[in-house]
Amino acid sequence: MSVGDGRLTVAVGPRDHIRGDDHAAITLVEYGDYECPYCAEAYSIVKDLQEELGTSLRLVFRNMPLSNFHPHAELAAEAAEAAGLQGRFWQMHDLLFENQRELGKESLLRYAQEAGADASQVEAALTQGTSRKRVNDDIESAIRSGVNGTPTFFINGRRYDGSWAYAQFIGHLREVLGQR
Numbered sequence: 001m002s003v004g005d006g007r008l009t010v011a012v013g014p015r016d017h018i019r020g021d022d023h024a025a026i027t028l029v030e031y032g033d034y035e036c037p038y039c040a041e042a043y044s045i046v047k048d049l050q051e052e053l054g055t056s057l058r059l060v061f062r063n064m065p066l067s068n069f070h071p072h073a074e075l076a077a078e079a080a081e082a083a084g085l086q087g088r089f090w091q092m093h094d095l096l097f098e099n100q101r102e103l104g105k106e107s108l109l110r111y112a113q114e115a116g117a118d119a120s121q122v123e124a125a126l127t128q129g130t131s132r133k134r135v136n137d138d139i140e141s142a143i144r145s146g147v148n149g150t151p152t153f154f155i156n157g158r159r160y161d162g163s164w165a166y167a168q169f170i171g172h173l174r175e176v177l178g179q180r
Contacts, residue, residue, distance in 0.1 A: 006159040010141035012060050017089045020050070020058030025177055029060040029154040031142045034077060034096040035070030035103055042151040043097040045166050052170060056177060061093060063138040064150050072103035074135065079108040081131030083117040091115035 012018070012027055030046065032039040050057055063081070065073030076096050083092035095111040096103065105126070112122040125131050142152070146159065153160040155176060162172055 005146070007145065008154040008157045008159070009144040011157070015137075016060045016062070017084060017093070018058055018060050019090055021055045022058065024058035025056045026053065026173055027058050027060060027156055028173075029062060031062050031064040031138070031145075031147045031150060031152045033064055033066050033070055033073045033150040034080070035073040035100060036066060036150045037100070039151045040097050040100045042164055043094075045164060045169060048166055049170060049173065053173060053177075057173070062141065063135045064142045064147055064152070065135065065139070066150060075105065075126065076103045076108060077135045077138075078126055078129075078131045079112060079122055081134045082122040082125035083112050083115050085125065085131065086117040086121060088112075088115045088117040092117065 008029055012029060028046070028049070030042070032042070046059060050059060063077040065077045067074045080089060080092045080096060083089055092111060092115040095115055096108075099107065099111060108126070109119045109123055113119040145154070151164065153164060155173070160172070162168055
């Protein structure tokens with residue numbers, strides 16, 4: 001399979017952060033950047049999609065920090081992964097998008113605590129680079145799948161290049177459900 005042929009090259013598996021039923025009709029993979037304003041916009045849209053589609057949709061989030069444009073994105077991704085080591089990834093993910101304008105290290109540690117993680121363990125992980133490999137693995141999988149911006153979505157393993165404005169996105173997902 002060539003890079004960028006519209007397919008997700010790294011299948012969803014146990015290493016992924018998954019929200020939703022493993023047997024959902026639709027698996028939505030998002031490559032995102034915590035400092036990207038478009039990803040913050042997509043965050044609220046995806047939450048609405050999850051609410052609307054319920055158990056028919058499972059969400060997978062993978063990191064794609066665009067560090068050349070967003071100086072705090074990589075550390076934020078590492079902080080989310082560090083919180084994930086404590087089983088608090090989704091709580092941290094949500095706080096990062098909801099507080100996107102404040103992603104300095106002190107803020108990240110405060111969010112980790114608010115997410116229910118041990119902030120000192122998150123700080124140690126950031127200092128030691130414990131979660132950097134996980135972020136880099138996500139970036140590599142994004143590149144192999146032809147991702148060149150954020151947010152980028154894949155629906156059931158195929159890249160979705162349509163509008164992710166709510167009306168168009170939910171309409172497309174309902175079409176996918178109807179095809180099953």
